Each structure stands twice: as C-alpha cells, then as structure tokens.
Amino acid sequence: MNDDFRRSAELQQRLHELVPGGAHTYARGADQYPEDMAPVLTHGKGARVWDVDGNTYVEYGMGLRSVTLGHAYEPVLEAVRDQLTKGLNFSRPTELELLAAEDFLSLVPGADMVKFAKNGSDATTAAVRLARAATGREVVAICDQPFFSVDDWFIGTTEMDAGIPRPSTVRFGYNDLDSLRTLFTEHSGQVAAVVLEAATALAEPAPGFLEGVRKLCDDTGTVLIFDEMITGFRWSAGGAQKCYGVTPDLSCWGKAMGNGFPISALAGRRELMELGGLRTGEPRVFLLSTTHGPESVSLAAFRAVVKAYAGDDPVLRMERAGARLADGVNSAAAELGIDDHVSVIGRPSCLIFTTKDAEGNPSQAFRTLFLQEMLRAGVLGQSFVISAAHTDRDVLHTVDAATRSLQVYRKALESGGVTGLLAGRPVAPALRRFAHPRQLASSDRHPARHPV
Missing domain, CATH: 3.90.1150.10 (Aspartate Aminotransferase, domain 1)
Structure with a gap:
C-alpha cells in the first residue's frame, strides 16, 4: 500500500x-x-x-x-550508448540520417519523403504550413478530436486561447462525412487541409468514412493530413493508414518512434515535400529547419525501435x-x-x-x-x-x-x-x-x- x-x-x-x-x-x-x-x-x-x-x-x-x-529497454539503450561515443550533433547531415529515413519510409509505403524533428507539434504545424502553401488557401478543417498541436492554428480553438489571434480553423465530426461536406460548402475553395486521426482509442472509422474523406479532398484539391502520433507504432508500425488502407498526402508521427527519446517526423508525397527542398521551381516553403531534428542519439533510438518491431510483434x-x-x-x-x-x-x-x-x-x-x-x-x-x-x-x-x-x-x-x-x-x-x-x-x- x-x-x-x-x-x-x-x-x-x-x-x-x-x-x-x-x-x-x-x-x-x-x-x-x-x-x-x-x-x-x-x-x-x-x-x-x-x-x-x-x-x-x-x-x-x-x-x-x-x-x-x-x-x-535494453536494445534501445545499447544503440544510444554506441552512438554517444560518436557525437550527437554536427554541421552536416550524417549517414545515420539517410539510414533512419530509409527505415521510416520502408514502414510507410505511401510516403516518398520524410523530415525528422523533435516534437509532434513541429510536424503537424509544418504539415499545415505546407498544405497552405501548396493550395494557396488558409482554412484548416480539423476533426473534433482532442489534440493536434501546441501552435496557434489549433490552440486557438481550445479553451486556453489567451494571446492567440483567431485562427482560420474549423471543425467537423468524426465518422460524419456530411459535416465535412458542409464545411467545404461553407468555405468553398478556401480549405487548405483536412487534419484528423484516422482512428482513436474510442472510435474506429465507419465503413467508407476514410475513403469518403479521401475522395472529398481529391475532388476539392485539398491536402489530407493524418495525425499518426498515437496510432503510429500502436495500431501498427506503419500506422493507422496501413491498417485501414487509406493513404494521406501527409502524415505526422512522434511519440513511440523513439520509445521515449524525442523524435517526430513529417512524411508525405514527393511533390508536396519537395516544396520545402532544393529541387523545386516554386516559391520555397520554410518546412522544418531545426537544430536538434537530426540529433543522432534519437535517430539511433528510432532505428532500434524499428528493429524491435521487425524482429518481434x-x-x-x-x-x-x-x-x-x-x-x-x-x-x-x-x-x-x-x-x-x-x-x-x-x-x-x-x-x-x-x-x-x-x-x-x-x-x-x-x-x-x-x-x-x-x-x-x-x-x-x-x-x-x-x-x-x-x-x-x-x-x-x-x-x-x-x-x-x-x-x-x-x-x-x-x-x-x-x-x-x-x-x-x-x-x-x-x-x-x-x-x-x-x-x-x-x-x-x-x-x-x-x-x-
């Protein structure tokens, strides 16, 4: 007691x-x-x-x-201890970044590119920014689910909105395609992104719901973003999108990626992700540029997690x-x-x-x-x-x-x-x-x- x-x-x-x-x-x-x-x-x-x-x-x-x-967990600690002797942060990319990216994309076949960060909010906010840049629109439609980001576009919709300008964020119901259709009608030609968790602890997608969201986004030129913070490595190593067979344009990851070590990721289609890169003729998006995003200890932890999921269940x-x-x-x-x-x-x-x-x-x-x-x-x-x-x-x-x-x-x-x-x-x-x-x-x- x-x-x-x-x-x-x-x-x-x-x-x-x-x-x-x-x-x-x-x-x-x-x-x-x-x-x-x-x-x-x-x-x-x-x-x-x-x-x-x-x-x-x-x-x-x-x-x-x-x-x-x-x-x-000893295999993760062993990978971290080995990396600690090699240094943590450098002025140029390391081979470890390439290997970690290959590992990640092998788990998420619907994604072509990935960028690592430290917090889940880094990834979700980068995804929203990228969607707005790609579409030239402002409105973000979020599912009526508990939490997406510490940044203004989401916290401005919560009770703790002091100090935050009114965001261009609107809500729709989970498993309620009609509520999403209504938003597209009310904000015709203005919705940049639809953001949702494909599933939660309490709610599985109804038959046709995720497919319907995908089609609505395709029909309106809207970017579909899955928040895989919780579902990733808990529903499956490939997230909810692998379980339900619906591929988003962008997906945001974190939490279990490093078994407690700080790491998150934004992944998605090449034509979107490259807007934040060096191989685009379009105006560049300030996507993710963080000092500690490629920090090697967390990347080593992530690779050990991937190995654990591949060798066991x-x-x-x-x-x-x-x-x-x-x-x-x-x-x-x-x-x-x-x-x-x-x-x-x-x-x-x-x-x-x-x-x-x-x-x-x-x-x-x-x-x-x-x-x-x-x-x-x-x-x-x-x-x-x-x-x-x-x-x-x-x-x-x-x-x-x-x-x-x-x-x-x-x-x-x-x-x-x-x-x-x-x-x-x-x-x-x-x-x-x-x-x-x-x-x-x-x-x-x-x-x-x-x-x-």
Whole structure:
C-alpha cells in the first residue's frame, strides 16, 4: 500500500515555484492527479516506476503513450550508448540520417519523403504550413478530436486561447462525412487541409468514412493530413493508414518512434515535400529547419525501435495484454454491480476507463476517487494505455488493484457521493480557461471543448 507522498508533495511545491504549472506538459500537471498524491518519479524499468517516497507503481500511458517497449529497454539503450561515443550533433547531415529515413519510409509505403524533428507539434504545424502553401488557401478543417498541436492554428480553438489571434480553423465530426461536406460548402475553395486521426482509442472509422474523406479532398484539391502520433507504432508500425488502407498526402508521427527519446517526423508525397527542398521551381516553403531534428542519439533510438518491431510483434503483445486487462477489470466491476459506472473501453493497445456518478453522468470527482485508490494500490495512470513491457504479473496486479478500488467506488455510489472518501479536490480538465476551481463558474459561458 502506497500511503506516503510527503516528499513528492514537497518537490511538487518547489516545482511550482520554478516551472509554470509545476510541469513541462499540462497532462503531467499535479492538477491531473488527486491532491497531494502526484508522485514525483525517480526512475523506471519495464512497466514499473518508482517515486521519491520509495513507492512503486505499475505505470500506464507511459511517457504520454511514447514508451511502447518499456522503460530502459535494453536494445534501445545499447544503440544510444554506441552512438554517444560518436557525437550527437554536427554541421552536416550524417549517414545515420539517410539510414533512419530509409527505415521510416520502408514502414510507410505511401510516403516518398520524410523530415525528422523533435516534437509532434513541429510536424503537424509544418504539415499545415505546407498544405497552405501548396493550395494557396488558409482554412484548416480539423476533426473534433482532442489534440493536434501546441501552435496557434489549433490552440486557438481550445479553451486556453489567451494571446492567440483567431485562427482560420474549423471543425467537423468524426465518422460524419456530411459535416465535412458542409464545411467545404461553407468555405468553398478556401480549405487548405483536412487534419484528423484516422482512428482513436474510442472510435474506429465507419465503413467508407476514410475513403469518403479521401475522395472529398481529391475532388476539392485539398491536402489530407493524418495525425499518426498515437496510432503510429500502436495500431501498427506503419500506422493507422496501413491498417485501414487509406493513404494521406501527409502524415505526422512522434511519440513511440523513439520509445521515449524525442523524435517526430513529417512524411508525405514527393511533390508536396519537395516544396520545402532544393529541387523545386516554386516559391520555397520554410518546412522544418531545426537544430536538434537530426540529433543522432534519437535517430539511433528510432532505428532500434524499428528493429524491435521487425524482429518481434510489440503491437500484438500490447493487444493481448490489453484484452486481458480490460476483461479483468470489467469482470470485477460487473461482479460488484457497478459496470454501468466504471468500464474499460477502447482498442486493447490504447485503453481508457470511464467513471460515472450514481446518475450515470461522467464525473471528475469519481474519476479522482478511482485514481486515488489505484495510486494507493500501486498503479499510476490516467488511462490503461498499455505497453509491450506489461507482463502477466503487471496485469494481474492492476486487476487486483482495480478490484479493491472499485469496492471503494461502490461505497461512494451507495452513499451518494465521494465526501468522506476522496481526500482532496477533484482533478480538472488540462486545457481549461482558469487555473483555480473557484474561477470555473465564471467560465461556464465558455465551456471547455476538449478536456484532456
């Protein structure tokens, strides 16, 4: 039982003094965890992590879904150690850049060229810029999905839009071709790009949806962009486009590419990508030009990841372990008679859990109670997004922890709320207008559109 978080709480307060928000990613913030129970970690191995208080956890959603092979995965570390002795950053391209590009394009046969960067937002924003340049249009149509970029064209559509000019970005519904057709009608001849995740943890493409999006883009001369940040190396090594057989014009990659090392990629058709190169007669696009994009350690890590996916089947391992986890937790909820309130849903390699109150409404307070009890039982995660490193023992530990947590959850349902069971304030959406709960009422006229 983890019941001591004092050192973590102390360090978290020091972080708040030095780092806005107390973390470098909003999804990692202390407000996303039960009050005074946000672990500050020291290290990890496989699917387990340790915090400064000596607590141990089975971790999920590792590295915001970037770690699929496990923490400190030895073949990646070996490749990195070997590269460290050869230097990290140079004034000219290295052979490693060529080899990494060949590896990448062998996985994504619909792409002709690739450019590496460090963050997912680097790639998605470069894709939007390229689409606008190629079409001479401004409007970007994004699918109504949680997150695409930290840059203005997307953040300007969220609740945290302070300081951002109104973007030329419009939304359409997933699996809703009519909503996309309507946008093309309302913004006739103005849409530069359609941006979407081909699939999510909760939503598979309906028959004909992706094909219909592809045709609409072809008919209107619009650039189709797939965000493969999550689906890449989790749906398959070739991403969702390989699973569903629909090829975008551009695709954006990151997260699991380096098993936690910082690397992202923009890939696409040659005639588009060359607009940012040296072999075009058109006005050149400032596509991607970053100091650390070709940094050799992350490229070496990426090549080791490719090798791991070629020699084994991490996606299959994730799917099998995820299925066992979902079955175990859902069975426990059913036995307790609360399966209408808590359930594990989604693709087995990308699971989430739902938390509802006694009336069946999604509840942040009940979500926080579940997180609190899972932390105490040695499970850390805002989801059940699994990795290939999760063993049968890890899954069993998680099911046992969930069973105990669900017993507390049922008590809360029976008593009409979390009072007396939840130790502090509920968690809050990461992307929200105001920091403090007492200010949330004043933001009701601007409800958060995409809590993550």
